[in-house]
Amino acid sequence: MIRLTVADQYIKGKRAQARGQVGKKVVGIAMSGGVDSTACALLLQNRYQVYGFFMQLAQPDFSAQLRRVKEVTQRCGIPLQVIDLRAQFKDKILTYFATSYQNGRTPNPCMICNREIKFGLFMDAILKQGMEHVATGHYAQIREEEGCFLLGKGKDKNKDQSYFLARLTQKQLARTLFPLGEMDKEEVYTLVEGHGFTEFRGQESQDVCFLGSSSVGHFLEEQMSIHKTEGEIVNQNGVILGRHKGIYNYTIGQRRGLGISDTSPWYVVAVDAPANQVIVGKDEDLFHDTIDIADVSWSCGRSPRPDREYQVRIRYRHQGAPARITQLSENRYRIIFPEKQRAVTPGQFAVIYDKDLILGSGEIQ
Numbered sequence: 001m002i003r004l005t006v007a008d009q010y011i012k013g014k015r016a017q018a019r020g021q022v023g024k025k026v027v028g029i030a031m032s033g034g035v036d037s038t039a040c041a042l043l044l045q046n047r048y049q050v051y052g053f054f055m056q057l058a059q060p061d062f063s064a065q066l067r068r069v070k071e072v073t074q075r076c077g078i079p080l081q082v083i084d085l086r087a088q089f090k091d092k093i094l095t096y097f098a099t100s101y102q103n104g105r106t107p108n109p110c111m112i113c114n115r116e117i118k119f120g121l122f123m124d125a126i127l128k129q130g131m132e133h134v135a136t137g138h139y140a141q142i143r144e145e146e147g148c149f150l151l152g153k154g155k156d157k158n159k160d161q162s163y164f165l166a167r168l169t170q171k172q173l174a175r176t177l178f179p180l181g182e183m184d185k186e187e188v189y190t191l192v193e194g195h196g197f198t199e200f201r202g203q204e205s206q207d208v209c210f211l212g213s214s215s216v217g218h219f220l221e222e223q224m225s226i227h228k229t230e231g232e233i234v235n236q237n238g239v240i241l242g243r244h245k246g247i248y249n250y251t252i253g254q255r256r257g258l259g260i261s262d263t264s265p266w267y268v269v270a271v272d273a274p275a276n277q278v279i280v281g282k283d284e285d286l287f288h289d290t291i292d293i294a295d296v297s298w299s300c301g302r303s304p305r306p307d308r309e310y311q312v313r314i315r316y317r318h319q320g321a322p323a324r325i326t327q328l329s330e331n332r333y334r335i336i337f338p339e340k341q342r343a344v345t346p347g348q349f350a351v352i353y354d355k356d357l358i359l360g361s362g363e364i365q
Contacts, residue, residue: 025049025132134175156183163313229276236280250271288344292365295363296331296333306326311352315348
């Protein structure tokens, strides 16, 4: 469902006018009301005829966010459309989020949302409006080599978002623009402030947009109607040490909230959903040198060479570590690290880099 915030006739007239200009492509910009999408719009206005688009998902602050987006697009002088994807977002993302936690896994909703919603249904809706490309304010880069679109890290290593975009398809990358990929954050602030947008510093967006100020447990219980079932906290020998408050409240590496006293801290090392148990161990029990991944996707079909080392990130804030990759079956691979890695978490994604370019990714088992 598409709700227009500008007249259809105006949009059609502007689009026709843009196409009449030699070399002037029509680009749709995913607007969020934040500094990055604002910078994206400002950068592209000189090169393209641009239109703003905003997703209505499950944002708890949707009305306030929409007001910010309207203000930005009005100040930039570009039209805006709101695309309502609430039902699809609940079906594809919120259901995945809840089911993963119920199965003892820690999901990555942003990565799935990027593939299925933002660069999936949202992109499709924008392209159907006559846009030739979709631009976003992500810090990543796209390189085309011999007809293959390769996703690479952004220039600003502290803001690089290529990890979250690792599941994008060739079709999606071919229609995407990342104008902030060659900029760092300070350059972005300087750009928007030069155009009069001085209110953005210190207003970074949150990682999980639909949670707001709610905890994972509270969201699942209140919004997804998940029934809390308490159970046992046990050590790796099966000795009962305490009680948990629903397995979805726990993730690998967690220390707080266990309610177990000892001379050294206990950490969650596994979640056994069928047994409804949270398994704990000491810090040294969190380290592993081998992990398996499934649902593997390789950029341009280029699978890794077993005689080479690649950089592998096992979560967004992980700096990456060298590893070798071997194939176990058609869509299952094993990653072997020379040095053990801490808190490998089922449900998260391992993203494999060849230098600064993404080779592929898979879900940690």
